[in-house]
Amino acid sequence: MKKRLLIIYVVIVVAPLALLGGLGARLAHDERAVVQQRFQALLQDRLRETAAVIRQVMEDRERAFLNLPAFMTADPVALDEMSRQSPLVRQYFRLNGENRLAYPAPSAPRNEREGAFLTRTAAIWQKGEVPSAANDGANAAKAASNKSYLQRGWHAWTSADGLGLIFWWRTESGLVCGAELDSVRLLADIIAKLPATSEGSSRDARIALMSEKGSTLYQWGAYEPDAQEAPQARRALDPPLAAWTLAYYAPATAVVAAGTGSMFTLLLSLLALGIALAALAAYFYRENTRELREASQRVTFVNQVSHELKTPLTSIRMYAELLETALDDCDEKPRGYLKVIVEESQRLSRLIENVLTFSRKRRNGLKLHLAMGRMDEALWEIVEQHREALSAKGLQISFAGGADRCVRFDRDVIKQIVGNLLSNTEKYARGGTRVDIASEQQPGRIVITVADDGPGVSLRDRERVFEPFYRVSNALTDGVSGAGIGLAIARSLAELHGGSLSLIPSEQGASFRLEIRAEEGEDA
Amino acid sequence: MNALKNLRGMGPLCLLLALIAWSASAEDVKVDVAVDTPAVLAKGKPVVHLRVALTGGDIRAGNTRPPVNVCLVIDKSGSMTGAKLEKAKMSALMALERLSGEDIVSVVAYSSAVNVLVPATRASDRAFIVNAINSIQPDGSTALFAGVSKGAEELRKFLDKNRVNRIVLLSDGIANVGPSSPGDLGALGASLSREGMVVTTIGYGLDYNEDLMVRLAQASDGNHMFAEGPEDVEKAFQKEFGDVLTVVAQEIRIQVNCASDVRPVRMLGREAEISNNSVTANISQLYAGQTKYILLETELPEGGAGGARQIASVNISFVNMLSHSSENRTLLAGPVEYVDSEATVEARTNREVAISVARQIGNENTVKAAELVDRGGSMLGVPRFVDNASELSRKAAQLNSPELAEDARKNAAFAHSDLDNNWKKERKSLREMQQSIKQQQKQ
Numbered sequence: 001m002k003k004r005l006l007i008i009y010v011v012i013v014v015a016p017l018a019l020l021g022g023l024g025a026r027l028a029h030d031e032r033a034v035v036q037q038r039f040q041a042l043l044q045d046r047l048r049e050t051a052a053v054i055r056q057v058m059e060d061r062e063r064a065f066l067n068l069p070a071f072m073t074a075d076p077v078a079l080d081e082m083s084r085q086s087p088l089v090r091q092y093f094r095l096n097g098e099n100r101l102a103y104p105a106p107s108a109p110r111n112e113r114e115g116a117f118l119t120r121t122a123a124i125w126q127k128g129e130v131p132s133a134a135n136d137g138a139n140a141a142k143a144a145s146n147k148s149y150l151q152r153g154w155h156a157w158t159s160a161d162g163l164g165l166i167f168w169w170r171t172e173s174g175l176v177c178g179a180e181l182d183s184v185r186l187l188a189d190i191i192a193k194l195p196a197t198s199e200g201s202s203r204d205a206r207i208a209l210m211s212e213k214g215s216t217l218y219q220w221g222a223y224e225p226d227a228q229e230a231p232q233a234r235r236a237l238d239p240p241l242a243a244w245t246l247a248y249y250a251p252a253t254a255v256v257a258a259g260t261g262s263m264f265t266l267l268l269s270l271l272a273l274g275i276a277l278a279a280l281a282a283y284f285y286r287e288n289t290r291e292l293r294e295a296s297q298r299v300t301f302v303n304q305v306s307h308e309l310k311t312p313l314t315s316i317r318m319y320a321e322l323l324e325t326a327l328d329d330c331d332e333k334p335r336g337y338l339k340v341i342v343e344e345s346q347r348l349s350r351l352i353e354n355v356l357t358f359s360r361k362r363r364n365g366l367k368l369h370l371a372m373g374r375m376d377e378a379l380w381e382i383v384e385q386h387r388e389a390l391s392a393k394g395l396q397i398s399f400a401g402g403a404d405r406c407v408r409f410d411r412d413v414i415k416q417i418v419g420n421l422l423s424n425t426e427k428y429a430r431g432g433t434r435v436d437i438a439s440e441q442q443p444g445r446i447v448i449t450v451a452d453d454g455p456g457v458s459l460r461d462r463e464r465v466f467e468p469f470y471r472v473s474n475a476l477t478d479g480v481s482g483a484g485i486g487l488a489i490a491r492s493l494a495e496l497h498g499g500s501l502s503l504i505p506s507e508q509g510a511s512f513r514l515e516i517r518a519e520e521g522e523d524a
Numbered sequence: 525m526n527a528l529k530n531l532r533g534m535g536p537l538c539l540l541l542a543l544i545a546w547s548a549s550a551e552d553v554k555v556d557v558a559v560d561t562p563a564v565l566a567k568g569k570p571v572v573h574l575r576v577a578l579t580g581g582d583i584r585a586g587n588t589r590p591p592v593n594v595c596l597v598i599d600k601s602g603s604m605t606g607a608k609l610e611k612a613k614m615s616a617l618m619a620l621e622r623l624s625g626e627d628i629v630s631v632v633a634y635s636s637a638v639n640v641l642v643p644a645t646r647a648s649d650r651a652f653i654v655n656a657i658n659s660i661q662p663d664g665s666t667a668l669f670a671g672v673s674k675g676a677e678e679l680r681k682f683l684d685k686n687r688v689n690r691i692v693l694l695s696d697g698i699a700n701v702g703p704s705s706p707g708d709l710g711a712l713g714a715s716l717s718r719e720g721m722v723v724t725t726i727g728y729g730l731d732y733n734e735d736l737m738v739r740l741a742q743a744s745d746g747n748h749m750f751a752e753g754p755e756d757v758e759k760a761f762q763k764e765f766g767d768v769l770t771v772v773a774q775e776i777r778i779q780v781n782c783a784s785d786v787r788p789v790r791m792l793g794r795e796a797e798i799s800n801n802s803v804t805a806n807i808s809q810l811y812a813g814q815t816k817y818i819l820l821e822t823e824l825p826e827g828g829a830g831g832a833r834q835i836a837s838v839n840i841s842f843v844n845m846l847s848h849s850s851e852n853r854t855l856l857a858g859p860v861e862y863v864d865s866e867a868t869v870e871a872r873t874n875r876e877v878a879i880s881v882a883r884q885i886g887n888e889n890t891v892k893a894a895e896l897v898d899r900g901g902s903m904l905g906v907p908r909f910v911d912n913a914s915e916l917s918r919k920a921a922q923l924n925s926p927e928l929a930e931d932a933r934k935n936a937a938f939a940h941s942d943l944d945n946n947w948k949k950e951r952k953s954l955r956e957m958q959q960s961i962k963q964q965q966k967q
Contacts, residue, residue: 080799087718111799162708184708185715191670191702192677197637199659206637217702218670220637 005288009281017274024266043233043248050194050207050246055238057190061088062152065167065179076103080110088185091117095168095176101125102175117180120164123157130155131168131176154240158212165240191218205250212243225249296362303359306352313352317345343389350419357416358468358485361492368410368496372521375439375446376401378411379418383437386422393426395452396434403439403446407518413493414516417501420486421450421512429454432509445499446518451511462503466491490514552846553773553810554579557838557855560877563869566829566862573792574780574857575877576838577817580772580810583846590845591626592768593644593687595675598660599695600633603731605662611754612694612728613657619761622769623647628687630678631656634671635664636701644681668699669709672723672740676716686848688771688809689721690746692764694757696728699736706739713743720775722746722808724767726760727956729753730948734955742795745808747965750956752949767811776807776842778818780857785825786835792819792884793962810842816964819877819884827862834858875923882919886912886931887961893938894954902943909939931961 074094083091091113096102104114106125124130131153152169165186168178194209197220206221208231225231231247320342327335360366383399390397418437425435432454440447457465468488487501494501498517503510556577564570583589596616600609620629625648631641641656675691683689703709713723724746725737734750741748747764751757780803782788788803796805796818805818822835836857844851863869889912897905913935920928934957941950959965 084797084804085718087715111797113797162703182711182715184703184711187703188669188673188676188712188715191638191673192680196632196640196674198639218638218667218673219701222637224636224664 005285009285013274013277013281016277017270020273021270024270028266040233043250044235046207047233047235047246047248051235051237053193054190054209054241057186057193058238058241061181061186062167064088066152066169074103076105076110079103080114083113086179088182088189089179090182091180093117093178093180095131095178097175099128099131099176120159120161121166121180124155124166130166130178131170156240156243158243163212163241163243187217194218195220197222205248208247208249210245210247217244221249223249223251299359299362302355306355306359310349310352310356313345313349317342317349320345339388346385347389347423350416350423353416354420354485354489357489357493361489366492366496368413370408370410372406372408373411374406375403375409375414375441375448375518377404378409378414379403379437379439379448382415382418382422386419386426390422390426390435393430395425395429395432397422398434398436400436400438403441403448405441405520407441407446407520409446409516409518410497413497417490417493417514418448418450420490421514424486425450425452425454425510429509431455444517444519446516448514448516449504449511450514451506451509453509456506456508456510457503465503466501552581552844553842553851554581555840555853555855557857558874558877559835559857559860560874560881561869561872562859562874563861563863563872564824564827565866565869566827566831566864569826570824570860570862571789572822572824572835572860573877573881574820574822574836574838575817575880576778576780576820576840576855576857577815577880578773578776578807578810578840578842579815580770580812583770583772583812587846589769590771590848591628591687592623592647593628593679593682593684593689594623594768595630595632595644595678595691596620596657597632597634597671597675597691597693598657599635599666599668599671599697599728600639600660600662601635601664601666601697602662603697603729607754608696608729609660609662612757613660615758615761616694617654617657618758619765620647620653622765628682629653630675630681632671632675632678633660634667634674635662636667637664638667638670638674640674640678644678665700666695666697667701668693668695668736669702669704669712672709672712672716676719676721679721680719683720685720685775685843685850686845688768688774688845690768691716691721691723692726692761693723693737693740694726694728695732695737697731698733704733704736706733706736709736710739710743713740713746717744717806717808722774724748724764726751726757726764727952728757730952732952734952738955738959742959742963745794745806745963747963748956748959750952752952767809770812771809771845772812773810773842773844774808776810776816776840778805778807779803779839780805780818780820780836781839782822782836783834787823789821789823792821792881793887794818796820814964817880819880824860829862829864832859832861835860875925879919879923879925879928882916882923882925882928883931883961886916886919886928886935887958889915890935890938890954891958893935894951894958897943897947897951901947905943906939909935913939 079092079094083089086092091104093101094103104110104118106118109115109118152167155166155168157164163183165181165183166178167181168176170176190209203222206219206223206225208219209217211217229249232250233248235246236242237244237246320338324335324338324342327338357366379399379401383397387397422435425432429435429452432452435450435452438449440449466487469484491501494514494516499515501512501514504513505511556575556579558575558577560573560575561570564572598612598616604612616631623629625646627647628644629642629647629649630644631653633639633641641660642653645652647653672691672693675693679689679691698704699709703712716723721744723740723744725741726749727734727737728751730752738748740746747767749756749760749763751760780788782801782803784801786801788798788801791798791803791805794805794807796803803820807816807818810816824835827833834856838855838857839852840855841850841852843849889908893905893908893912896908913932916928916932916935919925920932938950938954943950
């Protein structure tokens with residue numbers, strides 16, 4: 001009993017913990033995914049900021065070009081001089097009205113630098129890629145509606161020498177001018193604007209600018225990734241530098257660390273909950289065991305009292321019965337009194353017997369005392385014992401014996417079961433007229449039915465009448481005394497005797513069916 | 525300038541103008557325009573070398589030296605670990621001792637990433653600079669390009685025509701993060717040079733890429749030095765700062781406008797741009813007591829004996845660092861006279877210019893010899909060194925030049941050294957020598 005209780009309490013503590021733990025783990029897992037997503041978003045933000053720094057460099061370049069005052073001149077000498085002196089530009093150029101290269105003159109470069117420029121960019125002029133928008137028929141309408149679209153643009157290409165970049169713009173005269181950027185210098189300027197790495201730099205990040213070939217152009221941040229390590233995030237730069245990418249490296253633990261915080265809190269709260277639940281369970285367990293202890297103390301007390309009562313009662317009964325025989329030829333009146341004494345003392349001893357059986361059963365102390373005998377004989381005895389009391393309630397008892405072969409059974413148990421059934425009838429079958437008892441011998445077992453024509457038991461209570469201390473509550477039962485353990489004991493005893501006791505459906509009244517195991521044997 | 529066709533007539537006037545300009549700062553920068561053979565044979569198309577030389581005067585008492593804006597870009601890659609880095613740090617600190625409160629210093633250290641240890645700051649902030657340099661710890665690889673880029677950004681903060689703007693790069697290894705071809709670094713150097721910066725490179729130890737370091741220095745007309753051991757690095761820094769502190773002129777631009785019938789063939793030694801008949805060359809800085817020059821090979825038209833002519837007008841502009849003013853001079857090259865006798869040609873040869881020509885041609889041959897060793901070891905290269913050495917000593921005797929004799933001796937020494945086993949080291953000292961002759965570094 002205690003063991004079961006303990007198990008229940010353990011379940012009460014463990015089950016919610018396991019459930020919460022499971023849910024929590026799932027939650028933590030989801031949260032980790034969310035954290036990872038957020039981490040990704042954060043990295044992307046940082047890369048976006050970096051990309052913005054680089055875009056700023058490009059925009060500064062654009063502005064510087066657009067503000068070039070001298071570029072209106074068509075003088076090749078002046079343009080040549082500009083190209084020679086500019087730290088940022090490899091070569092300036094101009095297009096003519098048909099968007100063909102006017103300077104440097106394609107057929108007659110003035111010097112090596114112009115010649116090299118023509119070689120590098122030959123494909124661009126052949127394909128008419130600059131100015132890109134103006135040469136694109138599909139974009140013409142768009143270009144017309146959006147003036148700035150037509151006014152300037154970038155053209156980027158990659159070759160064995162790396163990235164090539166041209167910025168072109170339309171001057172007020174409508175002609176296109178442009179500059180081929182020194183991409184090495186551009187990179188140097190981008191590097192100059194990007195962060196450096198100091199001793200105090202955080203050790204958990206490294207951002208790298210990667211070339212179109214995937215080699216590192218520049219990197220910062222104190223974290224040193226392995227050679228084969230994949231970046232946590234990547235982002236291509238904005239055009240025209242779209243061939244270059246930014247890569248964010250961070251130790252894998254940084255991501256996990258971002259997610260373990262919630263896991264830790266979860267475990268902590270689970271622990272707290274577990275302690276609370278365990279404390280609660282311990283409290284209830286203590287309360288319950290105390291109640292149980294008290295209850296068993298009460299049962300023990302009742303038990304002892306009943307035992308104490310049993311001895312004087314047996315004496316009362318014996319002497320009353322002796323007196324009854326002695327007063328054989330005496331007046332009717334004292335005989336009547338005596339009869340009441342005998343019946344009531346019989347009733348009392350049945351009650352005590354029930355209480356003792358009940359407490360024995362609680363202690364698993366019920367034992368059968370099997371002996372050879374005839375069932376009908378035992379039944380007759382009981383019927384006779386109850387005949388008077390029943391007829392006083394207006395109930396006629398009849399017995400149809402069908403089990404007179406010699407079998408092994410516990411006479412006292414059978415008498416207690418049937419006695420309980422009959423006193424039950426006596427109590428609750430008011431308004432009825434008869435009680436029929438019938439016995440039937442079957443191979444290895446005996447079936448006894450006790451039926452009355454009283455108000456019966458409602459369908460609802462059909463099973464519950466067998467629960468201890470349960471009493472069907474209605475107008476009929478009110479005012480009836482009893483402990484409410486009679487049927488419960490009867491059923492336990494029937495089961496102890498290898499059988500069963502049940503209420504069987506009947507047209508009227510209550511009809512109990514008792515079935516017990518009873519091996520046939522030689523008459524003793 | 526386009527009036528070159530009438531140069532002959534205008535000669536005296538130009539000369540007069542030039543003289544007026546020249547006398548104004550005669551003490552600070554001397555400019556000399558000369559040809560190696562003022563007399564040429566009146567036969568075929570004679571080749572004449574035109575030399576434009578600038579000589580820095582001494583910094584006189586009462587003349588303050590120009591303020592310096594210098595950035596030290598120091599390699600702190602893993603290979604610098606130990607005495608190498610410690611000595612470099614000490615040498616850098618010792619060199620910086622020579623600067624004063626007017627000067628600007630920045631320090632950048634690079635390995636896989638770049639650390640701006642000292643953002644551009646006054647040299648008088650000594651404690652900060654010393655602490656920063658002492659804090660350098662070696663680790664990682666070599667992001668040389670990024671180091672120079674960041675260094676340039678620090679210089680840019682105080683970039684000024686009247687300052688000596690210089691990056692001093694120290695590297696002991698192969699650049700392996702970011703652009704690392706000699707071409708890319710050369711392009712960077714050229715770009716920085718146009719902004720007014722000069723990059724000096726100090727190759728440290730035997731594992732750096734001398735081609736890359738030389739190209740970077742050469743592109744901005746900076747010094748290149750080979751410091752094999754920790755003792756050499758101190759010398760290199762001292763020499764560099766000796767140069768930095770005696771700059772008398774910078775952003776020197778020389779434009780030679782040849783007469784229409786004179787063809788500019790090539791520039792000896794230096795980079796130059798030839799557009800039609802106009803040749804442009806830059807010299808970054810001129811130090812006190814030093815002569816730097818350009819040498820242009822020209823081809824004259826045929827002419828009859830007895831005729832004389834100017835061959836080009838030369839325009840020189842520079843920033844005078846002592847007077848803090850931009851100066852501009854125009855001089856004429858010539859006259860060159862057509863003569864009949866070879867003896868006359870030899871007799872009238874300008875010895876100084878001829879020596880310069882011989883040195884530069886000898887240097888070109890050394891470069892070719894080195895390329896041959898690269899390709900096929902000493903088998904291929906040594907004969908070229910031997911030839912070059914004998915040619916140089918012939919010239920040395922002819923022109924009575926100890927410099928040429930020294931060059932001849934060095935070539936002979938290379939020919940006799942164990943090139944196959946020591947090429948790594950020999951190549952570095954060779955490249956240092958070549959760059960030194962090419963840029964006329966102060967010895």
